Amino acid sequence: MSQTKEAFAKATALDTEIAVSTRNICKNYGAVEALKNLSLDFPRGQLTSLLGPSGCGKTTLLKIIAGLLEPTSGEVEVNGRLVTGPGPNRAFVFQDFALLPWASVMRNVAFGLELRGVAKSEREAIAERYIREVGLAGFEKSFPHELSGGMRQRVGLARALSVDAKVLLLDEPFSAVDEQTRRKFQEDMLNLVAHENKTFIFVTHSIEEAVFISDQIAILLPRPSRVSEIIRPTGFRNRDMGNIRRDPEYLDIVDQIWASLRSYVE
Template sequence: MSMQQTAAVLDRSQTDAAVAVRGVTKIYEGNVKALENMTLDFPRGQLTSLLGPSGCGKTTLLKIIAGLIPATGGEVLVNGRAVKGPGRDRAFVFQDFALMPWATVLRNVGFGLELRGVPQSEREAVSERYIKAVGLSGFEQSFPHQLSGGMRQRVGLARALAVDADVLLMDEPFSAVDEQNRRKFQEDMLALVEQEKKTFIFVTHSIEEAVYVSDKVAVLLPRPSRVSEVIEPKIDRSVSPDAMRRDPDYLDTVERIWTALRTYVE
């Protein structure tokens, strides 16, 4: 391949990747190496899950992409621009909801827009749209303490969607809800990825969840974390949720990932 052809391939790869992680290393105090030379692309408009053993650096990588903590080495590019800190092109959905207890659902969802100085009428219209999108219509004037854990998580998701970031970073967003709500969230997530055309980066401990919701699953090795492999589940998403969960390709992919991770589970 000529130098010109190689350059064209690289340019195309950068264009297709909304987020590009390039040789990222993270060393914490005490010489604890969480990530080592991590390189990974996150395709635009798709959902990619980060999956691996506990403590393997999934959340660390997510926070580096968000600009919440710095990398020790390497770089992260979002839409071709190096990450130097938090930015409007990324929104974070926290595991613990991180809602303002004194604010209504409507204000919580619109808070990011409020910080940007968006007029009240405009931000409330946007907030109402995403409150409906996550299935919370009728709860606009409720406060977080009046909601279930699953409903509070939906508020956090709606808030992230409302700021219209290109990339949504989700740190185990469904871990605090019961199994029934978790399955419903997974089904809703597929619809949101299709509707919003945004890039989702999704941290989970659940192999089944990762395979069900993801266009790609990045399997990470134990600390210091590197990418073991990237798997693209080949599931027919035109069928019903129940049929998807019985799909032989779904079941085979779950088993393939479990086999790869089994030796790292204590």
């Protein structure tokens, strides 16, 4: 990272409240060293993308933050509290939807609240709000097999939003949908970040997607993974979404990231 970019990243971090911190995270799978002394801060209320070549440990890091995997060493803090396992302050959106096939959209979205013992009328009112927010109003009684892949992913997102976790962890949530649906999801994600007051940590393989949706992009090196560079797109963040992909800064950052990652692509 250049000194200018590094100084900018540090100054921004100092000015922003941190929701999630990873400190010197190492993760070994037998003799394989997946993560090595990886440290990264995630600003509150913003979306950070984890971007890097296949196999660099993006999903491993996400699962460690979720408490689904235990690091070999190092620690994770969420809102100043040490992570020792899964907790209600984090919600995970899986790449493969992970819906209950026998349950309606309403039941799937409300399921996390049901596990917490929330009364049926209350949990369905909350679920209805997020079903509407992700664009599925009218499909409350439908079942997963009756929905397209994009619609099923919206159900998974609504379920994560409904439990009111402060940190949402998204593992390539748009990878299984067509390009048109993916672009619409990306625009919806920008609206969610703007209005939900949550911290989003987003794994993606797409450079263009990361630049479009992110407040912060952390580029990870190949195994053993650590943070290579932090980029914070700023110039086009408040512009009309329809013009972002033509913005010179957007195009320059996409090219810059590709130049950084090109040598790691087999």
